[in-house]
Amino acid sequence: MKPSTHADRESNWNKHVAPDWSDREIGAIRKADIQQWVAEKYDSGTGPSTLETSLQNLRGALNHAVDSGLLKASPATGIRLPRATPRAQHILTVPQVEQLARTVDYLPAIVRFLAYTGLRFGEASALTVRDIDPVSHRITVNKAYSDVQGRLVLGETKNYETRTLRYPTALDADLGPLLTDRPGGELVFRSLELKPLRHSNYGRRSFRPAVKAIRHSDPEFPDLTLHDLRHTAASLAIASGATPPAVQRMLGHSSAAFTLRVYTGLFDDDLESVAVKMDARISSGLRADRTKNDPHSDCSE
Incomplete structure (x- = not known):
């Protein structure tokens, strides 16, 4: 454990x-x-x-x-729990991500990074310079920071697995200064004191004030948390045509079934798009078939 x-x-x-x-x-x-x-x-x-x-x-x-042989059977077997109500997922558009990044008072790079890669905050804060290859645009995720009773502990990822993913070139401008001329063992994202970033501190000091500032002038802007940036990355991936297994590997979920449960609404939208494209393809195929079998048919109908 x-x-x-x-x-x-x-x-x-x-x-x-x-x-x-x-x-x-x-x-x-x-x-x-x-x-x-x-x-x-x-x-x-x-x-x-x-x-x-x-x-x-x-x-x-x-x-x-x-x-231990003290009971023949556990009385806790078959106990029913109340159904959990899923927390609403707040998903940003790319312009909203950029607006948020411009508004935070410290390290806008991590806002874009989380929104465009889907890493957990603890995974991103544990990345070292050698974990990111700016030539192939690859990230190796093999460790994460977690807060244990107020103490940051560096350990394995949530599912104990190493994963490699490609990050978009849109992050080059942000990552370049954080990777250039730095030792491979240094943390990419650090606090002002050059220490590991704490989820709670960054959220309280920089992220939440930025969200509140934007919502003060634009109440329609989602009242999101840092974790919602992970949902944003999933949404962008799915809208770009990623399959459930691909999103699972990107986010480091335990299974594609879990990914489907979490993002079923987004995949429903994706299936709607697929249905529209299939309908167009089938209609096109039917017109071609009628033309082949009836030379006198009017293809413009």
């Missing part, structure tokens, strides 16, 4: 699980007790994601009891 995941699980256990379950005898816990607990936690305002982690923690403890 990654340190950040371990810290999140431990915090969740201490706050949401231990107060209700640590003093209970495992043999006296019934499935109905756990289902009622889930319902009560949800009714009291616990979010679906937090509740899912809480159930995973409780289920893990009970599964361990089964593996």
Whole structure:
């Protein structure tokens, strides 16, 4: 388990699980007790994601009891969770990305970089000069920073996989000064103190103020977060004809099925475009077939 995941699980256990379950005898816990607990936690305002982690923690403890021979079966099997409502995805157009980059007071390059590559912020902040090849326009993503209880920890990517992707030439002007005449081991994107960029600090000090400033004069501008730049990159890729497996590899998702779930609305739009193109191709083929089999037919109809 990654340190950040371990810290999140431990915090969740201490706050949401231990107060209700640590003093209970495992043999006296019934499935109905756990289902009622889930319902009560949800009714009291616990979010679906937090509740899912809480159930995973409780289920893990009970599964361990089964593996140790202390229980014949886990009462946490088959517990139903409330359906999570997907968070709205705020997607920028290219002019909006450029407007945002012009507005941030520090490091506009990372705004464009995230919006045009789809890297997670922790992956981008961990990139070193040697990870980017300006000749082939290739990026090697093999590590990421994560915030573990206020401490930045450099570790593996979210899915423990290295991936290589090509970045657009539109980023050359931004990346050139950050790569030229610098040692290969130096971080590409750094704070004013020349330290690794923190997601929370950059978001609070530069990104969110820029978004608010734009929205003050243009209320239609999306009220987005840093993570929404990743959605913007996915949208641009899909609009450019990328398939679900291609978007999966670009974003470093665990599977193409997950990519489809997250961006099903964007792929629906893509399928609409495909249907229109197929309709035109079929109509063209039908006209050609009629002409071939009926020389006297009027092709202009």
